[in-house]
Amino acid sequence: MSNGQNPAGGVQSVERAFDMLEIMASSGGSIGVSELADIAGLPLPTIHRLMRTLMNGGYVRQLPNRRYALGPKLIRLGESATSLIGAWSRPHLAELVRGTGETANMAVLEGTMAVYVAQVPSEHAMRMFTEVGRRVYTHCTGVGKALLMQLSDETVHSLVSRAGMPTYTENSLSNPDTLISDLELCRKRGYAIDEGELEIGVRCFSVPVPNAPTPTAISVSGPAARVTIESADHIVPLLKRVAKELATEFDKNAAL
Template sequence: MTPPPPDRPRGVQSVDRTLDILELLASSPDPVGVTEVSRRLGLAQGTAHRLLGALVQRGWARHDAGRRYAVGPAAMRVGDAAYRALGSSAGPVLRDAVQATGETANLAVLEGTQMVYVAQAPSPHTLRIFAEVGRRVPLHSTAVGKVALARMAPATRRALLGSGPLPSRTPHTVTTPDRLEAHLVRVHEQGFALDDEEQELGVRCVAVPVPLAGLEVSLSVSGPTERMTPETARAAVPALQRLARLLGDSHSG
């Protein structure tokens, strides 16, 4: 995030800077202090302190005893409304994904250090994978999470995941940060991610990113490994990418 050009009208500058602060708070895994906000956004410390104070007064930010700031409840309410709207509008795309693949389709959004499912369309099969709307899942062991991680700068990924071993969900989970980093480079290059029984045994999932400004959103299909082989999962990618573009276009502008 960079400060607006100096020739911008003062009122617009203030809006831009306030939104920059909110985006910084939303993307930080831990609360941040005024000095860090000032440094990372190129703001005068007094300006950062004034804007943070205004955000706190309106409930868009909160601060702890150490005067470090995080997103407040007002921002969370807006986020919930945005997720509901996104999930509602994604219905046709998710149903098309089910029709194209025969498997359960999901839409997930990055929230903090987890992905949260905001919409789903179920597979017509009796044996199907179900992830209820509102469920939160890890980043490193899910296809929807790995797609989101692959779009981030390496430093941002490290801040979210930490430097130590990652929790093992199954024997197939990648738990070494260096190995995961190499894997995410491939995910970024190929434009999709596989969860190959890394989150749950017997379940395979493939996900692609949805191009939406300001949000990390993933579109995926999941199925039992007997039906969704690695080849079947990869064959679903072109349809998923087409549908992800349609969903992104419907929310642009």
């Protein structure tokens, strides 16, 4: 269209630029120009123009091997967005803490890792504590598995092959096929469990947040002596209810 707008009223060039960033993020943060053109379905000259504009703004950089990578300017945007998400999600996490007595977290998928974006700690003297901003592997954490539940098996295989699957305890999963089987069970029951896979003596229940703009999960974790398998009957329904509340918050914020 001559005015640069698409039929839905958006600006086509801006939408395409955001599409490029999304494709790069889904590809692990860097991608070759030919692959980018194939996935986007755009001619190479258009890709080059979009990349040049994004590079000028610091949102994309070109590596020595000529591949394009996400740029440092996105870090500041991501940090600001994370801070806002943490602010409006904390009251919902506090509801989980009141209902369970244990620490509640929210995490998002960033590249190949789970990143904690909000936490409300338990009031118990012995409690779980994770710094907001901490990055953890997805295969050995409750939030990580709840994030992977939202992806296809093929995507999970690709993700863990890039990230690796280090073992932290004797309970840690170390094989992609075993992880895929575990995720199938998680999807059937509707929640994920970390059975001391990152730290012995800790149990965590986690569920996905539906319809979030990026894979998102919330969790309740604590000492296994308090967070028993039987406590899932009480904790998981609360997690699912709060996840729905957070999904509504995402919808409201997207509409602003």
